[in-house]
Amino acid sequence: MSATSPVTNNPYLSLREQQAEFLAGLLDPRTGVPSSVQAQEGLGREARFDIYRTAYRQRLKGVLRSDHPAVAHVVDCRFDRLADAYIDATPSTWHSLRNFGDEFPKFLTTTDLPDSMAVAALAGFERSLLDAFDAPDAPRRGSSDLLAVGADGRSLSGIVLHPSVRRIAPGFNVVEQWHAYQEGRPPVPWVGQRTAWALWRGTDRRTSFRALSPFEAMLLPRVLVGDSLAEQCEALADIYEPTQIPPLVASALRRWLAEGWVSELLSEPAD
């Protein structure tokens, strides 16, 4: 560790070049040891740099395995190969490892994995659970707040959902597969499934999910994009009799309020 020539005469790479070269060596195992890695007594340059290469991959693989335990359960020994391919294809641009696997579901659709679309859907379900877990906090309204809207001589014009509420339509039996992992059972055969699901974080801060009724499955996406009640009813009139819609909306709203999904009740003066 003895000092060499001062920076003004240094023959070495600039710091920027050095960091780019070091990182390139981590990302691509086929590249050689960065030129700035000094020869030292004891371990050779290659062995020293391999410690960093190994740590880089192990850390990222660990994150994917921790975020996607059900996927790892289903694909079993192929998980490492998939993780390596994802790490190669998607170097992290995130500050937090929390986001490293954000593109993992999409990536899985591009692989030659048998049932790749179903496995990708399971990965999407696991990411939705993560997203609901640490989504922003917000107030929650209850049925008494709904009564208060009417008591003020106003009418309900729309609702804002809690930021943790998500709707997914995976197209496969991903929830059954997820339960198999949770209960330590072998993976179940994949089957197509049209059920839509809602995921949310409850008042106890636990992440929950449940199947949506066919009416909720159509209503929820419109609420999530901020449609007013009038717009929602108009859109649903193509499928339901106009007289059916208000009681169905009222029933869904009562349930959503009870489950803590509703953050805000929007109102306007009653006609």
Next chain:
Amino acid sequence: MNGRAGAPQCVRGVPRTSRSTAAAGLGFGLGLRTPHYDQVAHGVEGVDFFELLSENFMVDGGKPLYYLDAVAERYDVVLHGVSMSIGSVDPPSREYLDKLAALARRAKPAWVSDHLCWTIAGGINSHDLLPLPLSYQALQMVIERVNYVQDVLERPFVLENISTYSTLQPTQMEEWEFINTLTCATGAKVLLDVNNVYVNARNHGFDPHRFLDAIDPDSVQQIHLAGHTDLGDHVIDTHDDAVTDEVLDLYAYTIARLGPVSTSIERDDDIPPLEVLLEELDHVRDIARDQQSVSLAS
């Protein structure tokens, strides 16, 4: 470092930021890890402070922030990050710093720390603590970055010496010279990881006491202790086991020289029940007490 061409210089005596927190010892703490969140939020005896991993709480809401508030209400806390990448040539992320500043306003930590390393180059994050060359160029850049970070955070910043496996050219000073000049020039403090000193001494072939003797005592804000994996011809900083006797001996040596310093244990893998870490912390507390008794007696 005096008089070397191209070398950043600093003369002790005019710290850039307040040193008022330097003497404010927090006692003996633990790095808070996910398996222990619930237990700690409900209160445990035998820990003076908790060190929270900043990035675990830089989220929008949910359980992490609930636990943050619960722990910060019961205990003194410090924030410890892994992603600032203070040594990157890439400019610091203002978005990251603003989030960290917001987290600090919420948690009210005694101080905020990160690592003296780089993780990002060209916008790609390795998520690993990568070494800087011990060069004048690197030192000058880090001095500028630390000043900027302290301006954004509006508080003194604390930097941890990392464990390294490669030395990068050019080497123009010793690691402790790099750190001493940095803290002198910026008023930043040191999170002295005694395990990392041991790991580097083994991996690079120097006497760890040279490092501990040379580091400016006034700059040391906190001490880290952790376990490592000894592979014979080299040592990996794994944080997956108890602190080794060799590192505890160095810790005793450090306390004998520095006096009381806030000390915490880190465990990041094979995390045992909290009670096991509390026992280990008691042992560390005893070592520190013994060293202080010896110092007073002499």
